[in-house]
Amino acid sequence: MTYVENEIQRIKPREFHETAGLEDWRVVGEGACAYFRTGSFAVGVQLVQAIAELPAAGNGRPDIDVRGDGVNVRLITLTGEFFGLTGRDVELAREISAVARRLEIPADPSAVQTVQVTVDALAGPAVVEFWRALLGYQDRAGSPEDLVDPRRRGAPFYFQELDRPRPERNTLHVDVWVPYDQAEARIAAAIAAGGRLVSDAEAPGHWVLADPEGNEACVGVAGWTGPVPTVG
Structure with missing residues (x-):
């Protein structure tokens, strides 16, 4: 199968995680990520140069x-x-992992994460328009509820529509996407640091937490492949 044919073969997060040869990678909200511990900037540059020489690494891909x-x-x-x-x-992903192994650079899948800001709004379109202008973001393809950084640097913004005013809870919170095998430890650490579990109704997709003053945040995973962890 050629790269052109593969370009249109869409892959779900769980499919990605269950594919052999991708053990270095985790899907964490915004794409598949891998972290390679180079130990120095010079070795990091060496890895990037080797990735740049791969035939498939073209057209601005990947983000590094x-x-x-x-x-x-x-x-x-x-x-x-x-x-x-x-x-x-x-x-x-397979080719990049092979390059890292050849250069004897270890991967650390536990070190990746992405962060998303979620806004709950009554007047959804008007609120989205404001944030689009303020951030210089653009609509995410196929998802009008999302704004993304066209330079792929800043955290994406996700908008959820409210059907009534909700003064009892905050209407802006942070979603932290972590590797599926790190969710239990991350949630436990947040609770140990003074937080509390608000809801696990959507587990293992995401858990809602709150800090000591009630400000909410979510821990999310993509493509869960194991048993649902016990948290709380």
Whole structure:
């Protein structure tokens, strides 16, 4: 199968996680991510150069963040109608992992996450228009409830429509997307730090937490592959 054919083969998060050869990667809300512990900026640059030489790494793909101790790589397919994972991302993920192994750079799947800001609104379209203008964001393909950074740097914004005023709860919160095998530990750490579990009704998709003053946040996972963790 060619890269062009794979480009239109859409992949769900669970399918991605259950595919052999992708153990370095986790789907965390905005695409599939891997973190490689390089130990130095120079080694990180070496890894990026090797990735850039892969035939499939073209047209601005993948998104790469280089820091002094490691490199974060994100794969996601963006078209006018689609914002998600495809077969091409699967193949490129395998190739990037192979390059890292050749350079003896270890991956740390537990180190990846993405953050999303969620706004609950009564006047949805008007609120979206304000945030689109303020942030310089654009609509996410196929999802009018989302705004995304066209430069793929800032956190996405997600908008949920309210059917009534809700003064008893905050209407803006943070969603933290973590690897499916890190959710239980992350939630436990947040509770140990003074938080509380508000709801696990949507587990294992996401859990609602609150800080000591009642400000809410969600821990989300994509493509859960194991038993639902016991938290609280």
